[in-house]
Amino acid sequence: MSGSTPERRMATMAAHLRDGEETAKEGLIVPWPTAGVAAASVFEHIQQAPEDPILGVTVAFNKDPSPMKVNLGVGAYRTEEGKPLVLNVVRQAEERLLADRTQNKEYQPITGVAQFNKLSAQLILGANSVAIKENRVTTVQALSGTGALRVGAEFLAKHYGKPVIYVPVPTWGNHNKIFPLGGVPVKPYHYYDPKTRGLDYQGMIDDLRAAPVGAVVLLHACAHNPTGVDPTEEQWEGIRKVIRSKQQLPFFDCAYQGFASGSLDTDAHAVRSFVADGGECLIAQSYAKNMGLYGERIGALSIVCRSAAVASRVDSQLKLVIRPMYSSPPAHGALIAASILGDRDLFADWTVELKAMADRIISMRHQLYDTLKARGTPGDWTHILKQIGMFTFTGLNPEQVQFMTREYHIYMTLDGRISMAGLSTKTIPHLADAINATVLGLQGQS
Numbered sequence: 317m318s319g320s321t322p323e324r325r326m327a328t329m330a331a332h333l334r335d336g337e338e339t340a341k342e343g344l345i346v347p348w349p350t351a352g353v354a355a356a357s358v359f360e361h362i363q364q365a366p367e368d369p370i371l372g373v374t375v376a377f378n379k380d381p382s383p384m385k386v387n388l389g390v391g392a393y394r395t396e397e398g399k400p401l402v403l404n405v406v407r408q409a410e411e412r413l414l415a416d417r418t419q420n421k422e423y424q425p426i427t428g429v430a431q432f433n434k435l436s437a438q439l440i441l442g443a444n445s446v447a448i449k450e451n452r453v454t455t456v457q458a459l460s461g462t463g464a465l466r467v468g469a470e471f472l473a474k475h476y477g478k479p480v481i482y483v484p485v486p487t488w489g490n491h492n493k494i495f496p497l498g499g500v501p502v503k504p505y506h507y508y509d510p511k512t513r514g515l516d517y518q519g520m521i522d523d524l525r526a527a528p529v530g531a532v533v534l535l536h537a538c539a540h541n542p543t544g545v546d547p548t549e550e551q552w553e554g555i556r557k558v559i560r561s562k563q564q565l566p567f568f569d570c571a572y573q574g575f576a577s578g579s580l581d582t583d584a585h586a587v588r589s590f591v592a593d594g595g596e597c598l599i600a601q602s603y604a605k606n607m608g609l610y611g612e613r614i615g616a617l618s619i620v621c622r623s624a625a626v627a628s629r630v631d632s633q634l635k636l637v638i639r640p641m642y643s644s645p646p647a648h649g650a651l652i653a654a655s656i657l658g659d660r661d662l663f664a665d666w667t668v669e670l671k672a673m674a675d676r677i678i679s680m681r682h683q684l685y686d687t688l689k690a691r692g693t694p695g696d697w698t699h700i701l702k703q704i705g706m707f708t709f710t711g712l713n714p715e716q717v718q719f720m721t722r723e724y725h726i727y728m729t730l731d732g733r734i735s736m737a738g739l740s741t742k743t744i745p746h747l748a749d750a751i752n753a754t755v756l757g758l759q760g761q762s
C-alpha cells in the first residue's frame with residue numbers, strides 16, 4: 317500500500333484488534349483480519365532490498381542465458397572445467413562416516429564437536445603450540461567463518477568494555493555488517509594503496525598508533541580479501557609491535573589458510589607470531605575454501621587467553637552467546653573436517669589437494685598476465701602476479717566492470733575484484749579480450 321505510514325498501519329491494526337474482540341464476544345471464529353476488511357499486509361511498507369554485493373553477482377549470473385558467461389564474483393574454487401570441486405579426502409571422510417553405524421544424530425554440545433575444536437586450534441596454532449599445551453586456548457565450533465566472526469563480535473560486545481573494531485580499507489564487505497550488528501562499531505584503518513597496488517604500510521602503522529589503547533584490530537591472517545595484498549614477515553613484525561605496545565586486541569579472520577602459499581603452516585605465520593609473544597587474540601577459521609566445504613558451514617572461533625583459568629571462563633560465556641543464537645551447531649561438516657584433520661593419511665592427502673588448488677590459481681595468474689601482455693593491453697598488470705590468494709584486485713572501475721558484464725557476460729564484484737579460482741585456460745582469452753576492450757574503450761573516450 318503506497319502512502320502507508322506507521323500511524324496508518326497502527327490504526328489499521330487497532331481496527332483489526334477491535335473487530336477481533338467483538339467477534340470473540342459474540343462467540344464467532346473468523347479468520348484474522350476479519351472478512352470485509354480490505355486485507356492490508358502488515359509488511360506492506362517493506363522495501364525491496366538490494367542483492368548482496370558478492371552473492372548477488374551469482375544471482376545475476378544464474379539469470380544470464382548467454383553460453384559465454386563466466387562467474388568471477390564469489391570466491392569459490394572451480395575446476396578447469398568450471399565445475400565445483402568436492403575434494404577426494406572429503407568424499408573418503410564422508411564414506412567412513414556413512415559406514416560407521418555408531419554415529420547418531422544427537423544434538424552436539426553447545427560448543428560443537430570437541431575433537432574438531434581441538435584439531436582446529438592445532439591447525440592454526442601449530443601442533444606444538446605452547447598456548448594449547450597450557451590450556452590457554454578455548455575453541456568453539458562455528459557456522460563457518462561468518463558465524464565465528466559473529467559469535468566473536470557478540471562476545472566482545474558483552475564482555476570487552478566499550479569495544480570498537482578497526483578494519484582495513486578495503487575489507488571483505490560483510491565485516492562492516494557483522495560487527496555493528498553484533499554490537500561492535502567499525503572504524504577504518506589504511507591498508508591498500510591504489511597508486512602502488514600494494515600495502516600502505518606507513519598509513520596502516522600510523523592509524524594503529526592513533527587508534528585507542530585496547531581497540532580491537534581486525535587482521536586478515538593471509539590472502540587479504542579483496543586486495544590479495546599481504547604484509548611481508550617484517551611488516552607483520554612491525555604491525556605486531558604497534559598492536560602489542562597499545563594493548564590492542566587482534567581479531568584474525570582466517571578464511572584462506574593454505575590458499576595463499578599452498579602451505580598450511582606458512583599461511584599461519586602471522587597468527588602464530590602474535591600467539592608466540594604470549595598475548596591474547598581471537599581467531600575466526602573457515603573450512604569453506606581450504607576443504608571446499610562451503611555449504612557445510614563449518615568453521616571455528618578460538619580465543620587465546622593469558623591463563624587456563626581465564627580461557628575456561630571465556631568458554632563458559634561463549635556458550636551463553638551461542639545457546640540463544642542457534643543452540644548448538646550442525647554435526648556433519650565438523651565430523652568431516654575432524655576425520656581429515658585427525659587422520660595422518662587423509663591429512664597428508666588433503667595438503668596435496670590443497671596445494672593443487674593453490675597452484676592452479678597461481679597458474680591462472682600467469683596465464684592471464686601473459687595473455688594481456690600478448691594483447692598489448694595498456695597498463696602495468698604485474699599486480700596480477702604479485703597478489704596472493706583467490707582474488708586479483710584488478711584496478712578496473714565500476715563502469716569498466718559493468719561494460720564487461722554487459723558486453724562480455726563476465727560477472728565480478730563492482731570493486732573490480734575477480735576470483736582467479738573461477739578462471740580456466742578456456743575462459744582466460746575471453747576475459748583478456750574483455751579487459752582489453754574496456755581499457756581501450758574507456759581510454760578512447762577520455
Ligand code: KET
Pocket residue numbers: 370371389390391392459460461462463488536541569570571601602603604610615
Ligand atoms: N572472511 C573472509 C575474509 C572471506 O573472504 C569470507 C568469504 C569469509 C570470511 C566467510 O566465509 P564463510 O563461508 O562464512 O566461511 N568470502 C567469500 C564468500 C562470501 O562473500 O561469502 C567471497 O568474498 O567471495
